[in-house]
Amino acid sequence: MNNRNIIACVVSAIGLAALALPGLAAQPTTIDFSGETVGGEPKSFVPVVGIWRIENDSGKKVLTVDGRQWKEGQSSAGIADKARALYGERYAEFLDRVQAYAYFPYAVVPNVENFTGGEITMRFEGLSGRIDQGAGILFNLKPNGDYLTIRANCLENNLVLWKFEKGKRSSVKWVRNTPTATKQWHELKVRVSGSKVEGYLDGKLYLEDTLSQPVSGRIGLWSKADSHMYFSDYTIRVD
Incomplete structure (x- = not known):
């Protein structure tokens, strides 16, 4: 099978298998894994790293x-085809940044192309990881691979808004003393209104920041290095 046929198959598979999000603008929608295959890659998210x-x-x-x-440096299987399915002709530009950020695993919701405001909530549990036990909500993902993420960490008990831009990671806002016990389920929520971002952990507002530009881009899940984490109840509400 040539590369064009492979790409066509991937695009078709994602289009058919990705979870539909009916009434996304009207009410919260939770991505449901009940129809997924245990042991297989998710169809409701596109693993990138x-x-x-x-x-x-x-x-x-x-x-x-x-x-x-x-x-370190490990992208997900079939990354070129997945990038092509997400960003079309700009996939090569996207791939360059993926390789630069391969220290940070992430997966993208394939059928939410442009989240500009609302809430994203998910539950997570830290199972293991000596370097990190990081769980984050990825948002503002651009075709060139730049993105933002708010992440909690079960080893560090802090909440951080990170910016990934032009191959470099930098912290935008850092909040300490956010209890996040390992081997327990927690809830992380991001609230976006234009350029204003809020981060909640277990129902409590910890982090607030105003960005230089309004949020606009794809969304997903984020982690780091050797983190072994569970994720569930990924819920999207669009303003």
Whole structure:
């Protein structure tokens, strides 16, 4: 099968299998993993960096990023085809930045092309990781690979708004003393209104910042290095 046929198959598979988000602008919609295959890559997210798969947690299907198998510089399998499906003719530009950020696993919601305001909420549990146990909500993802993420960390008990731009990572806002026990489920929420960003952990507002430009881009999940994490109940509400 030539490259064009491979790309066409990937685009078709994502288009057919990705979870539909009916009435997204009218009410919150939660991505449901119940129809996914345990042990396989998710269809409701597109893994870009790292190892992502569906697992069973006490009878409920969850999404796992498995940093136990992590290697620095490791993109997800078939990354060129996935990038082409997400960004079309700009996929090569996107790939350049993916390679620069391969220390940070992330997966993208394929059928939300431009989130500009509202709330994104997800639940996470830190299972293991000696370097990190990071769980983040990725947003403002651009075709050139730049993005923002608010992340919690079960080893550090802090909440950070990170900016990834032109191959470099920098902190925008850093909040300490945010209790995030490992091997317990927590809820992380990002609230966006124009250029204003708020970060909530377990229902409490910890982080507020006003960006230089309004948010506009794709969304997803984020992690770091050797983090082994569970994710569930990824919910989107668009203003």
